[in-house]
Amino acid sequence: MPNPLFDALFAPHLDRETPFLIMDGTDDLTHGAFLREASRYAHTLVAMGLAPGDRLAAQVDKSPEALAVYAACIMAGVVFLPLNTGYTHLEVDYFIENSGARLVLGRADALDELHRDCNRMGVRFETLEADGSGSFPEAATFQPTHFDPVDRDAEDVAALLYTSGTTGLSKGAMLSHRNLLSNTEVLTEYWRFSSDDVLIHALPIFHTHGLFVASNIALLSGAAMIFLPRFNLDHVLAALPRATTMMGVPTFYTRLLDHPDFTKDLCATMRLFISGSAPLLSETHRAFEERTGHRILERYGMTETNMNSSNPYEGERRPGTVGFPLPEVELKVTDPDTGETLPTGEVGMIEVRGPNVFKGYWQMPEKTAEELRADGFFITGDLGTISEDGYVTIVGRSKDLVISGGFNIYPKDVEQVLDDLPGVLESAVIGAPHPDFGESVVAALVPEQGAVLDISDIEAGISAHLARFKQPRHYEILDELPRNTMGKVQKKKLRKTYKDVFKGS
Numbered sequence: 304m305p306n307p308l309f310d311a312l313f314a315p316h317l318d319r320e321t322p323f324l325i326m327d328g329t330d331d332l333t334h335g336a337f338l339r340e341a342s343r344y345a346h347t348l349v350a351m352g353l354a355p356g357d358r359l360a361a362q363v364d365k366s367p368e369a370l371a372v373y374a375a376c377i378m379a380g381v382v383f384l385p386l387n388t389g390y391t392h393l394e395v396d397y398f399i400e401n402s403g404a405r406l407v408l409g410r411a412d413a414l415d416e417l418h419r420d421c422n423r424m425g426v427r428f429e430t431l432e433a434d435g436s437g438s439f440p441e442a443a444t445f446q447p448t449h450f451d452p453v454d455r456d457a458e459d460v461a462a463l464l465y466t467s468g469t470t471g472l473s474k475g476a477m478l479s480h481r482n483l484l485s486n487t488e489v490l491t492e493y494w495r496f497s498s499d500d501v502l503i504h505a506l507p508i509f510h511t512h513g514l515f516v517a518s519n520i521a522l523l524s525g526a527a528m529i530f531l532p533r534f535n536l537d538h539v540l541a542a543l544p545r546a547t548t549m550m551g552v553p554t555f556y557t558r559l560l561d562h563p564d565f566t567k568d569l570c571a572t573m574r575l576f577i578s579g580s581a582p583l584l585s586e587t588h589r590a591f592e593e594r595t596g597h598r599i600l601e602r603y604g605m606t607e608t609n610m611n612s613s614n615p616y617e618g619e620r621r622p623g624t625v626g627f628p629l630p631e632v633e634l635k636v637t638d639p640d641t642g643e644t645l646p647t648g649e650v651g652m653i654e655v656r657g658p659n660v661f662k663g664y665w666q667m668p669e670k671t672a673e674e675l676r677a678d679g680f681f682i683t684g685d686l687g688t689i690s691e692d693g694y695v696t697i698v699g700r701s702k703d704l705v706i707s708g709g710f711n712i713y714p715k716d717v718e719q720v721l722d723d724l725p726g727v728l729e730s731a732v733i734g735a736p737h738p739d740f741g742e743s744v745v746a747a748l749v750p751e752q753g754a755v756l757d758i759s760d761i762e763a764g765i766s767a768h769l770a771r772f773k774q775p776r777h778y779e780i781l782d783e784l785p786r787n788t789m790g791k792v793q794k795k796k797l798r799k800t801y802k803d804v805f806k807g808s
């Protein structure tokens with residue numbers, strides 16, 4: 304019986320007692336041990352009444368057990384919905400409600416709020432802690448260690464990943480077995496991954512980068528992962544001499560470069576550093592090569608499409624570019640107004656088509672139609688150009704989006720919360736260059752007539768509603784927002800005015 308992701312990522316390793324998750328300080332896990340754990344979880348999902356196609360939402364810390372939940376979902380045909388651990392319970396409520404999740408896995412510290420919300424919504428709640436304990440793994444203790452995978456079609460949805468939008472409404476991107484597997488196969492070959500590799504995994508596993516790019520590639524190739532709970536500089540420095548590859552957001556690389564212990568010698572066993580999720584500055588690329596002799600390989604992707612383009616493994620890794628469209632991916636640059644393909648070298652909207660492109664947004668056909676053309680091209684919202692020799696460069700975004708340390712923040716999400724605070728007439732949220740996070744959030748606030756705004760009140764007022772990473776790091780109080788003749792807020796002007804607020808921070 305076919306189950307495309309199971310057959311490719313898990314089946315070959317079922318009885319392999321080869322290193323899979325190398326843990327710092329706790330027990331390492333072999334491929335076999337990981338899959339036995341995942342099998343017990345898959346039985347537990349069935350025992351809890353989940354059927355193929357049901358959604359499981361998980362807001363849990365990174366751990367082997369959390370990754371095993373993903374694997375269990377694939378085995379049982381359950382749609383996996385991972386959530387940023389930084390989200391407040393109010394943010395999570397929306398995802399649970401919108402997806403119609405049958406089961407929510409959370410941390411005990413969320414018990415009071417999230418558990419209560421789940422009770423209200425009639426959704427089952429179980430716990431999974433960072434150390435692998437909790438009511439869910441407990442329920443799995445005596446389940447069998449073999450699970451016959453549920454039959455799945457390549458077009459069946461394997462995961463639902465929410466991405467916000469310029470309207471402030473989060474949309475669940477439906478990713479099928481084919482979407483995920485085709486991209487994993489292409490990338491594994493493009494980046495030459497094999498069972499000899501040891502990948503430093505310091506990314507979160509609730510996003511495309513850490514889950515589908517890093518973990519799926521390791522599984523397909525049989526590579527091991529040094530599985531760190533988060534990006535801790537000392538732990539990454541300690542891991543480097545045991546590793547061959549690393550994947551990260553640009554903040555990983557700037558932080559490494561800022562540390563005097565990060566040397567060429569430390570990278571002696573490394574063959575490849577990969578960067579993505581946000582623009583890598585050319586100066587970082589050059590400084591990295593000077594320090595280590597390695598040219599970072601930059602690639603470009605997004606939640607809806609997985610990876611679209613990559614600099615080559617062999618050949619020139621050109622700083623400031625995201626390389627060539629990947630095999631099987633068509634990438635074109637179009638006129639944002641007409642959709643016509645533009646001549647080589649011109650800047651326009653990047654559109655992509657291929658087996659990597661998602662199936663659409665969960666129960667939002669009209670949103671899907673706005674971004675996914677009938678001919679299969681997805682309108683990315685990224686502005687770019689293709690050079691004569693085929694390199695793609697991203698020059699900006701048409702979507703109103705801030706990318707901070709690889710996390711996406713949609714200004715509308717933040718503005719809606721700010722506008723609701725007492726004394727705030729209106730707000731405008733922008734991104735400004737930040738030395739550590741690449742970009743960080745700035746809010747311009749206009750008080751209601753007669754009101755005096757106190758920033759600490761504002762900060763307290765938003766903290767229950769917005770994940771910490773979305774919260775503004777700098778505020779400006781203005782008499783009015785700059786507007787054009789049509790009355791539209793001139794964010795470009797605000798970005799220019801406040802471009803230096805994080806300089807030196």
Ligand code: MLC
Binds near residue numbers: 505512581707740
């Ligand atoms: C943490 N904080 C952030 C933040 N991460 N604030 C803004 N932006 C971020 N990215 C908050 C913390 O809550 C903390 O709040 C403060 O900032 C300082 O935390 P820190 O200790 O410096 O942060 P750290 O834990 O080191 O995290 C930084 C990071 C992490 C860059 C290592 O954010 C990270 O791992 N980012 C990767 C994101 C990612 O995987 N993106 C892929 C998306 S998929 P306080 O209150 O203490 O000040 C995608 C598609 C593709 O985009 O192409 O890949």
Ligand code: AMP
Binds near residue numbers: 580603605606683711
């Ligand atoms: P997400 O929705 O979290 O998947 O974020 C996807 C967005 O991240 C893309 O649409 C781009 O704007 C941005 N992105 C990803 N990789 C890169 C890159 N290498 N350079 C510039 N932007 C990138």
